Amino acid sequence: MATQSVQTGQAPPEGKAPLTAANLGPPEGGRTKVKGTLPYLLLLPALAFTAIFLGYPLVTNGMLSFQNLNMTQLIQHVTEWTGFSNYSDALTSDTFWRVTLRSVIFTLINVVIIMIGGTLIGLLLAKLGPKMRLLLSAGLVLAWAMPIIAATTVYQWLFAQRFGVVNWVLAKLGFSSMADYNWTGGQLSTFFVISLLIVWTSIPFVAINLYAATTTISRELYEAAALDGAGAWKSFKNVTFPFLKPFMMVATFLEVIWIFKAFPHVFAINEGGPDRLTETLPVYAFVEGVGNQHYGAGAAISVLTILILLALMSYYLRIVLRQEDAEDADGASAGPGEKKS
Structure with missing residues (x-):
């Protein structure tokens, strides 16, 4: 076996690479893959907080902009969608x-x-x-x-x-x-x-x-x-x-x-x-x-x-x-x- 050839100093079988310290580690492709994904993994917490504290208010605000929402709708819990009327009213003002x-x-x-x-x-x-x-x-x-x-x-x-x-x-x-x-x-x-x-x-x-x-x-x-x-x-x-x-x-x-x-x-x-x-x-x-x-x-x-x-x-x-x-x-x-x- 390869391990026996290293311990006894015998040559490895033909067609097989000698067992060295470099061969004992993970494959080179695996290390490259981990290094490539590590920056994105480190960014995940910041992206999660950004999505929660910035993305959610922006999405909610965008949804409100397509509604006719005043105190009457708030009290009655009524959602009145008006499309782009709020935008058209603003742009024509x-x-x-x-x-x-x-x-x-x-x-x-x-x-x-x-x-x-x-x-x-x-x-x-x-x-x-x-x-x-x-x-x-x-x-x-x-x-x-x-x-x-x-x-x-x-x-x-x-x-x-x-x-x-x-x-x-x-x-x-x-x-x-x-x-x-x-x-x-x-x-x-x-x-x-x-x-x-x-x-x-x-x-x-x-x-x-x-x-x-x-x-x-x-x-x-x-x-x-x-x-x-x-x-x-x-x-x-x-x-x-x-x-x-x-x-x-x-x-x-x-x-x-x-x-x-x-x-x-x-x-x-x-x-x-x-x-x-x-x-x-x-x-x-x-x-x-x-x-x-x-x-x-x-x-x-x-x-x-x-x-x-x-x-x-x-x-x-x-x-x-x-x-x-x-x-x-x-x-x-x-x-x-x-x-x-």
Whole structure:
């Protein structure tokens, strides 16, 4: 037998491989199969929790969007299917499209401000000394970690009409007309307060991530740029910005999602007022669904909000992918030994 041939040192029978330590393990195909399925097995718990806590609400909300559901149906436990009537009512409503345009403009303005401010503060963190960097980083983390409702309460107190700190400071500086100014009494002033709150809570994420990106840039590149006579702007343009660009794209992607679907910031300040002039799509869906007890209509608006957000993000991703393809093409045409201008 083969085992006897190994123990006695005799040659194995003709046509059979010698019995070695490698042959004692499981077959190579079995190991490959286990390695191939292991990542999917590790993902199963996360996928299960996602399906339960995210998939189930989405499916339930989608089913509600095809129903005429209000307090009467809830009390009587009646399911009244209406097909796509909730969607057609929303898509043919001028209010829905006004709120959609308002949401897009609101998101665009805030994302631009956040990205510019976050980039500048991230670059400032890279230039500061250790102590000042630690102090500024701690302040950023505290602003970022503050609960949204708590931050909203602070801003409501700051911009209160009678006892607000902002009005008191402006009056002390000589702007007597601002002593009792109602910041939530107009559309633009209310959006100013909301935007200030969103920017204040969102800039720390961008700043800290971009500062982390600057730590990956070799100092030798800056020294080489300085030897070539590059000033601060050219050094940023040719050295810093190419390294920060992937991080900025990811941060922009996340900020668009977070701001477009921002609900507590807008609702807690003035509940979409005055006269529903500051409602964004999430607030509009909540007011129509819960406030006016048209739950099916609110569910349809929320589904349309998700679809609009997906369309915006897919358009953004297409732009990013085209830029990456263009950069790869330029790098390939420049050749390995040439420097791309």
